[in-house]
């Protein structure tokens with residue numbers, strides 16, 4: 117994960133600034149800072165089964181505010197990328213359970229599918 | 235500052251959404267720039283930029299589409315512009331990566347059989363207005379100032395972040411859209427949630443999440459005195475206008491708030507054909523505010539708008 121994200125995870129001192137500013141924490145099972153903590157402690161399994169990386173919308177607020185220069189958006193993408201490369205799609209766009217919002221812009225389909233499906 | 239803009243070609247990349255879903259964003263931009271004597275050369279035969287900048291270090295192939303667009307643009311001019319915040323983010327970050335990361339530059343050029351070093355300038359229309367036109371000149375071209383509308387400028391994410399690469403404005407308190415709105419005569423309302431995420435593409439994982447984000451943003455704008463908001467990104471427009479019905483369904487204290495693309499307001503102020511604004515496609519009817527705009531010298535009208543706000547209906 118460090119290699120794929122290009123981030124030094126040990127730089128994080130768990131100040132929680134990232135979590136304080138993230139818009140999606142209400143729906144997350146691991147908070148953004150906890151994702152880093154788990155990896156620091158070698159608990160990669162926890163982050164691989166968490167909903168959090170899929171809920172991260174790459175809004176770059178945490179990246180902007182981290183006092184240690186950690187780019188959490190790249191860590192979240194590294195986790196998604198590892199899962200997608202194992203064939204574990206979060207959303208199967210052609211699956212019957214997935215309903216496309218018919219009134220949405222093309223931009224939504226391209227961005228959503230590139231982040232959430234393989 | 236370029237005094238003579240007429241010999242400067244600005245290359246325009248419309249992207250997947252601008253000629254279709256967000257047609258009014260593109261049409262009002264093109265017509266307004268004509269009024270300002272700025273030449274736009276629209277790229278023909280372009281491909282999708284991929285919408286999201288690839289964040290995995292080894293995903294260099296993910297940069298190829300944007301690199302192609304930059305190289306294609308170079309043939310027609312040295313400035314590339316685009317309106318969609320996602321396209322802008324991808325194109326500017328890709329260009330930045332080509333300029334600053336030798337490995338990325340070498341791999342992309344080897345694959346594309348090109349020799350591109352990142353010399354195209356990727357500029358947002360708001361930056362062009364500031365640097366190449368000047369807000370004073372824009373102000374002098376306004377024929378119908380938007381004097382009676384209190385507008386909250388909404389920036390969202392992809393336009394301004396990450397600041398090290400985007401270098402657009404202060405990431406916590408940007409002012410460029412504020413300055414633009416002031417120059418076309420709007421009363422600008424500052425609100426802290428102007429840089430919050432609108433929910434992006436996450437509606438595919440749940441409508442509730444997006445309703446919560448949109449409610450937080452629009453309520454914060456209203457609490458600070460805004461009657462409407464102005465923005466630049468089609469996906470923000472989708473979450474904040476098209477799906478505003480999700481908010482009214484979930485939050486009974488919420489009354490609808492009109493949303494504009496900044497280019498629609500520019501077009502109105504510069505006197506372009508109002509039909510290009512596509513106001514009939516807005517889900518929250520901006521009608522009452524527009525009437526107020528047309529009678530902007532009449533201060534009485536402003537009071538009417540405020541009193542009638544609860545009548546603005548969601549289609």
Ligand code: SF4
Nearest residue numbers: 128130131132134182
């Ligand atoms: S803001 Fe940075 S240093 Fe603080 S907890 Fe988050 S990643 Fe760690």
Ligand code: SF4
Nearest residue numbers: 138172173175176178
């Ligand atoms: S980039 Fe992801 S983790 Fe960081 S603030 Fe945005 S949604 Fe939260």
